[in-house]
Amino acid sequence: MLLSPRPGSRAARRLRGAVLVAASAGLVAATLPAPTPLGIGDPLFPHLGNPGYDVLTYDITFRYGGDNTKPLDALTKIEARATDRLERVNLDFTHGTVRSVMVNGRAAEFTTKGEDLVVTPATAAEAGQPLHIAVAHTSDPSGAQGTGGWVKTGDGLVMANQADAAHRVFPGNDHPADKAHFTFRVTAPSDLTVVANGLRVARTRPLPLPRVAGGQAAVTTWEYRTLHPMATELAQVSIGRSTVVHRTGPHGLPVRDVVRTADRTLMEPWLKKTPGQLAWMEAKVGPYPFETYGILAADAETGFELETQTLSLFERSLFVRAAYPEWYVDSVMVHELAHQWFGNSVSPRTWSDLWLNEGHATWYEALYAEEKAQKPLETRMRAAYTMSDTWRAAGGPPAAPTPPAPGDKISLFRPVVYDGSALILYALRQKIGKAAFEELERRWVSDHRDGTATTADFTGLAEEISGKDLTSFFAGWLYAKKTPPMPGHPDWRSRAVSAPKPG
Structure with a gap:
């Protein structure tokens, strides 16, 4: 179908003439259907992501005035490639005001439907053609607490976009199946520090401006860029009164941690552990997959x-509450670090593949606790086995989870995708042997680095490396309502525990 031309244009005048001719011949002019929210068909998030294009890069500019309750001015530029003929382009976006949209250098019409920004370009994009999209908008942190997107801290903002909240911050294709490179440019008052995913490539400090009545303080613009593609859910921008602590990890890897300036000394006993944890993970699965790493300790509950790419988000309280034993905090640090391989570098093709992310992160968390703190892995796995049928009854089997509660998509993150999925890896190691299992882990993150992968990809690789037919094994462990017998432990038992009735 043809695009509707702009009113008053030469094309519109030609079209009016054509309509009269068509009407006299008894024909009806074709029009575009009404704008509607779209999705890529994810079974758990049917309206998440959008078909017809592949995003290559995001270039996102924010201007922060120092008040974390007020909207930020923003400009999101998207470089994409059309994979189908597109007369409209849907972007995931909500919780902001759109001021203008340009597509391939020309003003485009736009409207919002559901949580989609529906854009009608002046000219349709043909399959294979580039799409240069620029959206001028606001990015609103108000009311976002608890629902993802911007999170207000004691002195600024951070992001927590999993699973579907990146489009509360910026427009895009908000599904991990469409990874892209990111550039962030953030202008903020000069007494604040900005850190984002990837490496800092620029920091511009204008001449200081005196603060006078009704005037403005000096501002600084920070620019960060990722060297590897990233899912939208993993985007991170931290703005606050922070100190960036630099050190060196394995093979000269730059490590940078972000903490409240007042906490610099308090946090050092934890921060200095990261290089050793990186080395431990590399010994298990191979080289760290990104250009930098670090911890963001946010003053927020x-x-x-959250494993935001290259800069994992932690609550400050995790490190300062005496109630948490050291081994536990260490293992949580390793959990988020392991995600840099499992979930970030190798991202899930659909959200039903989430067990691959969380099961692996939980596996290495538990393995680290066993090796460093004498917390036996088998003890943890036996406890998980006991609860496994209960978890499956509550949330579905690991690779076929039930949809999250409406309006509470974070409820997808249930015990069955954590210890319940690490249990699958324990069973697989029991089934194929330690050597084949360790080769599988290394091959998995190497073969799919910087990409996306599915449960079928993992099971296929396991069969290839082990030389075993694992069809029935995986059918039971991944998709059955009841937990299969544990290889090597025929005495283990699991039972479903019914939830207590209300009242």
Whole structure:
């Protein structure tokens, strides 16, 4: 179908004439259907992501005025390639005001439907053609607490975009199946520090401006760029009164941690552990996959830690509460670090593949606790086996989870995708042997580095490396309602525990 031309244009005048001719012949002019939210068909998030194009790069500019309750001015530039003929382009975006949209250098019409920004370019894009999209918008942190996107801290903002909240911050194709390179440019008051994914490539400090009544303080613009593609859910921008602590990891890897300036000394006993944890993970699965790593200790209560790419987000309280034993904090640090391989470098093709992310991160968390703190892996796995049927009954089997509760998509992150999925890896190691299992782990992150992969990819590689037919094994462990017998442990038992009835 043809695009509707702009009113008053030469094309519009030609079209009016054509309509009269068509009407006299008894014909009806074709029009575009009404704008509607789209999705790529993810079974758990049907309206997440958008078909018809592949994003190559995001270039996102924010201007932060120092008040974390007010919207940020923003400009998101997207370089993409059309994979189908597109008369409209849907972007995931909500919780901001769109001021203008340009597509391939020309103003485009736009509207919002559901959580989609629906753009009608002046000219349709043909399959294979580039798409240069620029959206001027606001990015609003108000009301976002607890629902993802911007998270307000004691002195600024950070991001927590998993699983579907990146489009509360910027427009894009908000699904891990479409990874892209990112550039962030953030202008903020000069007494604040900005850190984002990847490496800092520029910091521009204008001449200081005196603060006078009604005037503005000096600002600084920070620019960061990723060297590897990234899923939108893993984007991170930290703005606050922070200190960046630099050190060197294995093979000269730059490590940078971000903490409140007041916490610099308090956090050092934890921060200095990261190079050793990196070396431990490399010994297990191979080279660290990105250009840098570090911890972002945010002054916020999120209820979780998050593996944002190259800069994992942690609650400050994890490190300062005496109630948490050292071995536990260490293992949580390793959990988020392991995600840099499992989930970040190798991302899930669909959200039903989430068990591959969380199962592996939990596996290395537990393995680290066993090797460094004498917390036996078998003890943890036997406890998980006991609970496995209960977890499956509550949330579905690991590779076929039930959809999250409406309006609470974070509820997808259940015990069955953590210890319940690490249990699958334990069973697989029991089934194929330690040597084949360790080769599988290394091959998995090497073969799929910087890409996306599915459960079928993992099971196929396991069969290739082990030389075994694992069809029935994986059918039971990944998709059955009841937990299969544990290889090597026929005495282990699991039972479903019914939830207590209300009242």
